Amino acid sequence: MTTETTPLQRLAELINELAVVHGRVTLSSGREADYYVDMRRATLHHEAAPLIGHLLLDKLEEAGFGPGEIDAVGGLTLGADPVVCAVQHAAASRGLDLDAFLVRKEAKGHGMKRQVEGPDVAGRRVVVLEDTSTTGGSALTAVAAARAAGAEVVAVASIVDRDTGAREAVLGAELPYLWVLSAADLGLAPQ
Ligand SMILES: O=P(O)(O)OC[C@H]1O[C@H](OP(=O)(O)OP(=O)(O)O)[C@H](O)[C@@H]1O
Ligand SMILES: O=C(O)c1cc(=O)[nH]c(=O)[nH]1
Numbered sequence: 001m002t003t004e005t006t007p008l009q010r011l012a013e014l015i016n017e018l019a020v021v022h023g024r025v026t027l028s029s030g031r032e033a034d035y036y037v038d039m040r041r042a043t044l045h046h047e048a049a050p051l052i053g054h055l056l057l058d059k060l061e062e063a064g065f066g067p068g069e070i071d072a073v074g075g076l077t078l079g080a081d082p083v084v085c086a087v088q089h090a091a092a093s094r095g096l097d098l099d100a101f102l103v104r105k106e107a108k109g110h111g112m113k114r115q116v117e118g119p120d121v122a123g124r125r126v127v128v129l130e131d132t133s134t135t136g137g138s139a140l141t142a143v144a145a146a147r148a149a150g151a152e153v154v155a156v157a158s159i160v161d162r163d164t165g166a167r168e169a170v171l172g173a174e175l176p177y178l179w180v181l182s183a184a185d186l187g188l189a190p191q
Pocket of ligand 2: 026027028029035036037038039079132133134135162
């Protein structure tokens with residue numbers, strides 16, 4: 001009997017093959033770790049990107065945050081950019097309407113001077129997405145910017161959760177936190 005690889009198993013394989021880099025590294029938060037999950041190598045990969053879009057969309061739908069319940073997904077540039085687009089395109093492939101927004105690290109100094117780019121999020125229900133979460137600080141920066149732009153943020157979701165405080169930080173901000181794969185799912189110790 002052959003057992004078929006599930007999309008989730010395939011995504012875990014691809015992230016391990018493409019994105020997990022072992023070695024001492026400084027993280028965004030200034031912490032140090034013995035591995036890095038260089039998610040851009042997966043989120044911009046031809047096979048991994050659509051899997052990410054569909055698996056995150058499934059995760060949102062299961063938790064009651066699917067395109068019927070929310071208006072848009074967005075996140076902090078750069079890591080979240082391809083994730084947001086993958087989920088939007090996965091929704092579109094299912095005939096579902098879902099807008100997207102990208103949060104600049106700082107408001108642009110010219111033009112419209114916006115920090116949150118895309119169709120207006122004011123008064124709309126949105127989910128903040130991440131590629132990887134360590135402390136959750138980047139996700140919460142995006143939450144604050146989306147709120148400042150008038151959005152109602154209803155949840156945060158990440159592809160890979162390193163199990164190092166992001167869950168607690170997001171739950172502490174009184175938002176549901178979802179993730180597709182944990183460090184343990186990738187055979188990694190939390191750090
Ligand atoms: O949970 P945190 O402690 O915030 O760490 C996770 C963040 O770190 C990485 O982004 P980075 O800050 O390296 O910037 P980039 O997205 O511009 O590459 C990653 O894409 C997440 O956004
Ligand atoms: O904390 C981070 O900066 C971080 C960790 C990680 O594994 N991958 C990543 O892109 N950022």
